[in-house]
Amino acid sequence: MAKVNFTSHGVQVEAKNGESLLAVIRGAGIFIDAPCNGNGSCGKCKVKIINGQVNCSKSNHISEEELAQGYVLACCSTVNGDVDVEIPSTADDAMHNMKIEDLGGEKEKIIFKEAIEKLKENGIKLGINIKKSFLQIPEPTLDDNISDVDRLIRQVRNTLGCGNVQCGLSVIKNIPHILRKNNFNITITYIEEENNINIINIEGNDTSNKLYGVAIDIGTTSVAACIINLNSGDIIAKASSGNAQIQYGADVINRIIYAGKKDGIKKLNDAIIKYTINPLLAKMYRESSIESHEIASFVVAGNTTMSHLFLGIQPDYIRMEPYIPAFLSSPYIKANELGVDVNPETTIYLAPSVASYVGGDITAGALASGIWNSEENVLFIDLGTNGEIVFGNREFLMSCACSAGPAFEGGEISCGMRASSGAIEKVEIDKNTYEPKIQIIGEEKPIGICGSGIIDLIYQLMVAKIIDRRGKIVKGLNTPRVRFDEHGMGEYILAFKEEYNIEKNITINEVDIDNFIRAKGAVYSGISSMISSVGMDFDCIDRLYIAGGIGNNLDVESSIMIGMLPDIPRDKVKYIGNSSLIGCYLTIMSKEAKDKLEEISSGITYLELSVEPGYMDEFVSACFLPHTDIERFPTVKQLLGE
Structure with missing residues (x-):
C-alpha cells in the first residue's frame, strides 16, 4: 500500500499501487472536476505532483512545460508509491464558486411575481392543504x-x-x-x-405563523433552492451551488455509466443529497433562523436522470434503446427515507417527467411559463447541460431533447469552464485590429471561458472574418492573436498569459469551434425538426421563452447569428428565469397548480429525434455558421454581405 498525501486539503489516504489517482481522490472524499468521467478527453482533472511519482499516460491536455512542473491528469495516472499531490483551487471553484442567477435579485422577484399573476390569470387558485x-x-x-x-x-x-x-x-x-x-x-x-x-x-406553544416549504431545482450542473413562507408566499432564504455529481461526469450519460459501477448509484445519490442539497439547506437555515423540523413541504424538479439519482434508482436503461426510465411519476416519499434534512415526516414531491430525456424540470418550466394555456404558439427552450424544448399552445404540446452535450457549460472546449470566478462571459472583437475586449466573472484574472462567452466569441470571430462559415480560422491575417501549429491547426488567442500574468494563454482552436458548432447545431435542428413535425415553420412562433442557467447571460443576438436559435424578430424572445424552480414554487403554493403540473406532464407528446425521419440531415445542415442554407438567416446574410 502507498500513502497518498493531498497537501492542498490536509488529507492522507492509503492506496494500492496501480490504482487510478482519480479514484483515490474520489475515495478520499475530495471534490475534483471530471466532466468526461475519467476517459481522458476533457483535461479538467489536472493535479500537481509535489513529491514522489505516478505512472501517467501522455495527454494532449498537458503541455511539456506543465509536465516539467509536475502536472498530470488524475484520470491518466496511477499510484506508484508514496506521493504528495496538490489539487488546484480551480477544481473547487467548479463546485462552490459557480455563477448562478441571484434568486433574491429584483429581476428574479419580478419573475416570481409574474409567474403568480400568470397562474391566477389562467384560473389557478392559490391555496394549500x-x-x-x-x-x-x-x-x-x-x-x-x-x-x-x-x-x-x-x-x-x-x-x-x-x-x-x-x-x-x-x-x-x-x-x-x-x-x-x-x-x-x-x-x-x-x-x-x-x-x-x-x-x-x-x-x-403557538407557532402557527411559522409554516415553510422548500423548492429545489436539481440541474445537471447546478442546484438552486429557496425556502418559502407558505402563509405569505415570500421567499425568505435562497442558496445555490454546483451539483456535486459533476465530479462523476458533466452530462447525464457519463453519470448513468458511473451509476452502473460498484457503489456508483450510492455515490451519486450521496453527492446530490449529502453533499449538495443538505449543505444548501443548512446555509438557508442559518440565514433565516429556521429549524429543519419547521419545513412542511418539499418540492423537487430535475431531468429524468437527476430524478432517478435523487431517489437512488438505477437509471441505466434510460440510455439504451428503447430508452425506458424506471418511473416518470414518483410515489409520495417521506424525507427520512432519503436522508433529506427537513422534518422527517415531510412529504417529498418530485415533479413528473415526460420521457427519458424530458424531465420534471421541463414540466415545472412549462407550468411556470403558462404555455399550457396560451393562445399563441410558444417555443420554450431550457438551455443547460441538456437542451430540452417544448413547442405548442393550449391545444397541444410537443417536446424533444437535443444531445447538445456539455459544450454550453464549457465542456469539450480546451479552455472552457463553467460559469464561475475567472470565467470570460462576454467578448467583443475589433474588426480592424482583431483585438478582443472581455468581461470576466468576478472581475478577476481570466482562467477560462464559459458557455455565454463562447457563443459571443464565435459570433465575434465570424463577424470579424477571423473564421469562415465552416468554423475554420482564416490564414494570412495580420495579427499575433492567430496562430497555426505544425499540423495546420489554427487557434485564436483570447488572452495572452503575459497580458494577464496567468499560467497559460486562453485560446479557442478549430476543434473547440467544431465541438461548439455541433452543440448549437443540435439545438437548432431539434427546434426545426419538432416544429416541422407538426406541419409548421419558424414564422408560426409567436413567443420564444428561454430558461436555464446559460439563459441568464445569453446574448440573444449572438445566439441567433451563429445559428443556435431561429432568425425571428428579437422582441419575440424573452428570458423567463429558472422556470424549473419557479414551477416548484407554484406547486408548493397551490394544490391546483400541482394538479395542473400532473396534467401537463401527461399531456405532452414526446418526439424521439434519433428516429425522426430527416433529423440527421437537418443536424448536418445546422453544423455550419449559421447554417448551410443562409436563406434561413436573412439577418446574418445581410450582415455578411452574402
Whole structure:
C-alpha cells in the first residue's frame, strides 16, 4: 500500500499501487472536476505532483512545460508509491464558486411575481392543504388517563371536526416530551385531505405563523433552492451551488455509466443529497433562523436522470434503446427515507417527467411559463447541460431533447469552464485590429471561458472574418492573436498569459469551434425538426421563452447569428428565469397548480429525434455558421454581405 498525501486539503489516504489517482481522490472524499468521467478527453482533472511519482499516460491536455512542473491528469495516472499531490483551487471553484442567477435579485422577484399573476390569470387558485393549528389539550388525570397519542387525536377531532387522524412514528416519539414541557399547549402541522388529517409535526406553544416549504431545482450542473413562507408566499432564504455529481461526469450519460459501477448509484445519490442539497439547506437555515423540523413541504424538479439519482434508482436503461426510465411519476416519499434534512415526516414531491430525456424540470418550466394555456404558439427552450424544448399552445404540446452535450457549460472546449470566478462571459472583437475586449466573472484574472462567452466569441470571430462559415480560422491575417501549429491547426488567442500574468494563454482552436458548432447545431435542428413535425415553420412562433442557467447571460443576438436559435424578430424572445424552480414554487403554493403540473406532464407528446425521419440531415445542415442554407438567416446574410 502507498500513502497518498493531498497537501492542498490536509488529507492522507492509503492506496494500492496501480490504482487510478482519480479514484483515490474520489475515495478520499475530495471534490475534483471530471466532466468526461475519467476517459481522458476533457483535461479538467489536472493535479500537481509535489513529491514522489505516478505512472501517467501522455495527454494532449498537458503541455511539456506543465509536465516539467509536475502536472498530470488524475484520470491518466496511477499510484506508484508514496506521493504528495496538490489539487488546484480551480477544481473547487467548479463546485462552490459557480455563477448562478441571484434568486433574491429584483429581476428574479419580478419573475416570481409574474409567474403568480400568470397562474391566477389562467384560473389557478392559490391555496394549500398543509396547515398549522394551536391546541390547548386537557392534561391527563386518574379519571382521564388515555395515552398521549389518543389525547392528541381526541383534541384534534374536537377542534378541527375531522374523522380520521394519523401521525407518524417521528411525531409519536416527540409527543410525551413536548406535551409536558409546554403544559399541553402545542401547535400541530398537518396535511388535510377531505375528512382525513395526517399530523407531520408537533411543536410547543403557538407557532402557527411559522409554516415553510422548500423548492429545489436539481440541474445537471447546478442546484438552486429557496425556502418559502407558505402563509405569505415570500421567499425568505435562497442558496445555490454546483451539483456535486459533476465530479462523476458533466452530462447525464457519463453519470448513468458511473451509476452502473460498484457503489456508483450510492455515490451519486450521496453527492446530490449529502453533499449538495443538505449543505444548501443548512446555509438557508442559518440565514433565516429556521429549524429543519419547521419545513412542511418539499418540492423537487430535475431531468429524468437527476430524478432517478435523487431517489437512488438505477437509471441505466434510460440510455439504451428503447430508452425506458424506471418511473416518470414518483410515489409520495417521506424525507427520512432519503436522508433529506427537513422534518422527517415531510412529504417529498418530485415533479413528473415526460420521457427519458424530458424531465420534471421541463414540466415545472412549462407550468411556470403558462404555455399550457396560451393562445399563441410558444417555443420554450431550457438551455443547460441538456437542451430540452417544448413547442405548442393550449391545444397541444410537443417536446424533444437535443444531445447538445456539455459544450454550453464549457465542456469539450480546451479552455472552457463553467460559469464561475475567472470565467470570460462576454467578448467583443475589433474588426480592424482583431483585438478582443472581455468581461470576466468576478472581475478577476481570466482562467477560462464559459458557455455565454463562447457563443459571443464565435459570433465575434465570424463577424470579424477571423473564421469562415465552416468554423475554420482564416490564414494570412495580420495579427499575433492567430496562430497555426505544425499540423495546420489554427487557434485564436483570447488572452495572452503575459497580458494577464496567468499560467497559460486562453485560446479557442478549430476543434473547440467544431465541438461548439455541433452543440448549437443540435439545438437548432431539434427546434426545426419538432416544429416541422407538426406541419409548421419558424414564422408560426409567436413567443420564444428561454430558461436555464446559460439563459441568464445569453446574448440573444449572438445566439441567433451563429445559428443556435431561429432568425425571428428579437422582441419575440424573452428570458423567463429558472422556470424549473419557479414551477416548484407554484406547486408548493397551490394544490391546483400541482394538479395542473400532473396534467401537463401527461399531456405532452414526446418526439424521439434519433428516429425522426430527416433529423440527421437537418443536424448536418445546422453544423455550419449559421447554417448551410443562409436563406434561413436573412439577418446574418445581410450582415455578411452574402
